[in-house]
Amino acid sequence: MRVGVVTFPGSNCDYDLYKAAQQIGAKVEFIWHRQKNLDAYDALMLPGGFSYGDYLRAGAIARISPVMEDIIGFAENGGPVLGICNGFQILCEAGLLPGALVRNASLRFESKDIHLRVEQTDTPFTSEYQKGQILRMPIAHGEGNYEADDQLLEALEAEGRVVFRYVSSDGELSDEANPNGSKNSIAGLTNKSGNVLGMMPHPERAMEEILGSIDGVGVFLSLATNLSTVVL
Amino acid sequence: MNHFRMEILVKPRPGLLDPQGKAIHHALRSLGWSDTQDVRVGKAIYIDLEAEDSDTALETAQAMCRKILANPVTEDFEVSIVEHTERITA
Numbered sequence: 001m002r003v004g005v006v007t008f009p010g011s012n013c014d015y016d017l018y019k020a021a022q023q024i025g026a027k028v029e030f031i032w033h034r035q036k037n038l039d040a041y042d043a044l045m046l047p048g049g050f051s052y053g054d055y056l057r058a059g060a061i062a063r064i065s066p067v068m069e070d071i072i073g074f075a076e077n078g079g080p081v082l083g084i085c086n087g088f089q090i091l092c093e094a095g096l097l098p099g100a101l102v103r104n105a106s107l108r109f110e111s112k113d114i115h116l117r118v119e120q121t122d123t124p125f126t127s128e129y130q131k132g133q134i135l136r137m138p139i140a141h142g143e144g145n146y147e148a149d150d151q152l153l154e155a156l157e158a159e160g161r162v163v164f165r166y167v168s169s170d171g172e173l174s175d176e177a178n179p180n181g182s183k184n185s186i187a188g189l190t191n192k193s194g195n196v197l198g199m200m201p202h203p204e205r206a207m208e209e210i211l212g213s214i215d216g217v218g219v220f221l222s223l224a225t226n227l228s229t230v231v232l
Numbered sequence: 233m234n235h236f237r238m239e240i241l242v243k244p245r246p247g248l249l250d251p252q253g254k255a256i257h258h259a260l261r262s263l264g265w266s267d268t269q270d271v272r273v274g275k276a277i278y279i280d281l282e283a284e285d286s287d288t289a290l291e292t293a294q295a296m297c298r299k300i301l302a303n304p305v306t307e308d309f310e311v312s313i314v315e316h317t318e319r320i321t322a
Contacts, residue, residue: 102248102249103251105251147248147249181249
């Protein structure tokens with residue numbers, strides 16, 4: 001599996017993502033935000049950070065980077081694209097995912113471990129998890145509050161596109177367990193065809209016991225498993 | 233060509249939770265302005281541009297809003313001309 005990790009000016013989770021993809025056996029390369037032609041890759045990952053200083057809105061400037069045109073083309077051709085944290089914000093700004101991520105309801109930058117419930121396992125990013133499985137991994141963001149109108153929320157739920165939800169450690173939905181005020185406690189969702197996933201929590205920071213959790217491994221393992229069956 | 237200074241107001245859409253506005257609302261009330269009913273926070277962007285006429289200048293600024301300056305999911309925008317200098321070209 002050949003994975004491209006896109007680096008924008010201000011990305012800061014690109015090395016974590018590189019290591020995470022490498023850990024499950026992928027051949028990984030960094031893609032500079034000016035690069036054209038992404039034919040060499042089987043999957044693309046957009047890392048967290050503060051691309052372009054989050055100026056204007058988080059992800060707003062990154063989405064007009066030269067590389068984005070090819071990323072959109074890659075996604076439209078069914079290529080798997082994973083956006084984490086700032087990567088998720090960029091995917092929303094680019095229109096690859098619907099809705100928007102706005103200021104946390106707490107008005108604070110939230111940096112802590114949270115719990116997620118796996119809502120969908122029929123995606124290339126979650127097939128190695130069990131439906132309803134509770135995961136623990138870190139979040140670190142100021143704008144992770146998922147915003148969408150009622151019509152869109154209904155569609156997302158009806159189409160089963162909500163992949164991760166913030167829950168308590170025993171898997172219950174509550175306002176207390178929702179760290180940023182996201183509508184429907186949404187922590188991660190896919191596009192219509194399921195090949196683009198955006199999520200605010202950081203699976204790439206939950207890859208080794210020494211980091212406190214290995215619950216993020218499943219995201220990368222799922223991708224590797226799905227790509228190996230597709231590519232062969 | 234004429235020179236225009238455009239003022240672009242980007243505002244949180246009605247009904248959308250504006251946590252920043254809420255925090256400022258609380259601050260105002262705690263400072264004694266207890267009649268404050270609501271606070272919404274947006275941003276003002278000033279752009280200098282050259283255009284044929286005011287209609288073209290407004291259209292250009294609106295296109296900028298739709299393309300990048302405002303996020304249609306969460307924000308509304310308002311565009312106006314705050315300064316206009318005519319340039320006489322020979």
